Amino acid sequence: MAKVYNLFLLLCFVAVIPTLHANILANTTYAKQHITTIDNEYWKEKAAIARKMSEEAYFPDPHELSRNFTSLITEDIAGNNHVRRNLNGQRAGVACEATNNIDRCWRCDPNWADNRQKLVNCVQGFGRKTTGGKGGPIYVVTSPADNDMVNPKPGTLRHAVTRDGPLWIxxxxxxNIRLNQELMVSSNKTIDGRGVDIYITKGAGITLQYVSNVIIHGIKIHDIVPGTGGLIRDSESHFGFRTRSDGDGISIFGASNIWIDHVSMRKCSDGLIDAIMGSTAITISNSHFTDHNDVMLFGANDQHTIDKVMQITLVFNHFGKRLIQRMPRCRFGFVHVVNNDYTHWEMYAIGGSSKPTIISEGNRFVAPDNNNAKEVTKRVTNDDWKNWQWRSINDAFVNGAFFVQSGPELVDRPFSSKDMIAGKDGSYVQRLTSFAGSLKCRVVKSNLVIYFFNLFIKIYLYNFFSSR
Structure with missing residues (x-):
């Protein structure tokens, strides 16, 4: 009798399984649809706010800003060659050197670790109003773990970047931090890797979507792969369903006032840095790029006229070994490419479509040996490119490199003699970019005890108040 009863229960259970499975699927589908509906409204609201901030960050006269920035560089070259101090730099055993005006603002100060937020005063170019986490508390990341996308553990990078309000991280x-899904960074954050070696590697990348006022400094990003998607937190008050990420190292989507400085990047599944959908007020400086095909994309679609507000400064960067193209590739917008060192490309260096304005100033272009790849520039279309304003000013060309100019000269706002002083041409680029990439900054030994004591107090206080 017992056997018959057990058999009866088994048959009932088997009969119920399809119903349970169907209910689970139905509930899961409903949940996703419900979350998607809520998310659509959430992201629409964020997009509207971000667009307003992009419009506020837009400079009506970008030539004036780039002209003033050039003046700062030339003054620095002309009058500041005594730059040795007492903080170790990138070269082992060599006294600290600061070889450009951005680095001179903070490097070689033995007390830099006690006043990290001084870095905010150093940004130049279109991202010059970026303040990141200035005024906020120091958040100390104590764990490389990234196991919970919705409720990240305190002390992790994901927990830090999703907090409300300004934070200096x-x-x-x-x-070595392996991100299981894209890292959604909220507004008013600084990710500051100085003093240690921080690798974002072999996982998903960093996303800045509809946010403003973010600084990323002093980290290494490589071997980035797409995230599979799922529920991911992007702020203290919101998490939502995200589709598969692209595999960009840093994805800037509808964001403004962004500064990326002293970052080393290579080998990402898609772009190293992409800036699209009306992103603007961006400076990318002092960074080192290697081992990649599509390096930078500024504007993703010829139909996205919102990118006309895009304004980006590329300065003091080194485009190095085993790069192929897109350094950058631009649509619409205004891009000031100034004092960068292009030592390697296989197809071209700077390209674009949809009538972007590109001012190439004081760069060094070293062409590959391939006679078919000597041209720096590439227009994707043959339509009206001769009217696009692509100008080369004081660039240095090596090994047969050449820049095909187009459009009007800058006669509407001619540079003054102060802006065009001798010595700001591409011949100075090797020095200006000699410390591009993530730096090996270390705290001066005499300050180590004080530094670690202060660090301990900050960790203790943050954990104490976070647990209340």
């Missing part, structure tokens, strides 16, 4: 020690 630093790291307790060197770390």
């Amino acid at each position: 630093i790291f307790a020690r060197s770390m």
Whole structure:
């Protein structure tokens, strides 16, 4: 009798399984649809706010800003060659050197670790109003873990970047961080890797979507792959369903006032840095790029006229070994490419479509040996490109490199003699970019005890108040 009863229960259970499975699927589908509906409204609201901030960040006269920035560089070259101090730089055993005006603003100060937020005063170019986490507390990342996308553990990078309000994020020690899904960074954040070695590697990348006022400094990003998608937190008050990410190292989507400085990047599944959908007020400086095909994309679609507000400064960067193209590739917008070192490309360096304005100033272009790839520039279309304003000013060309100019000269706002002083041409680029990439900054030994004591107090206080 017992056997018959057990058999009866088994048959009932088997009969119920399809119903349970169907209910689970139905509930899951409903949940996703419900979340998607809520998310659509959430992201529409964020997009509207971000667009307003992009319009406010837009400079009506970008030539004036780039002209003033050029003046700062030339003054720095002309009058500031005594730059050795007492903080170790990138070269082992060599006294600290600051070889351009951005680095001179903060490097070689033995007390830099006690006043990290001084970095905010150093940004130049279109991203010059970026303040990141200035005025906010120091958040110390103590763990490289990234296991919970919805409720990240305190002390992790994902927990830090999804907090409300300004935060200056630093790291307790060197770390390899593998992001299981794209890292959604909220507004008013600084990710500051100085003093340790921080690798974002072998996982998903960093996303800045509809946010403003973000600084990323002093980290290494490589071997980035697409995230599979799912529920991901992007702020303290919101998480939502995200589709598969592209595999960009840093994705800037409808964001403004962004500064990326002293970052080393290579080998990402899509772009190293992409800026699209009306992103503007961006400076990318002092960074080192290698081992990649599509390096930078500024504007993703010829139909996205919102990118006309895009204004980006590329300055003091080194485009290095085993790069192929897109340094950058632009649509619409205004891009000031100034004092960068292009030592390697296989197809072209600077390209675009949809009538972007590109001012190439004081760069060094070293062409590959391939006679078919000597041209720096590439227009994707043959339509009216001769009217696009692509100008080369004081660039240095090596190994047969050449820049095909187009459009009007800058006669509407001619540079003054102060802006055009001798010595700001591409011949100075090797020095200006000699410390591009993530720096090996270390705290001066005499300050280590004080530094670690202060770090301990900051960790203790943050954990104490976070747990209340």
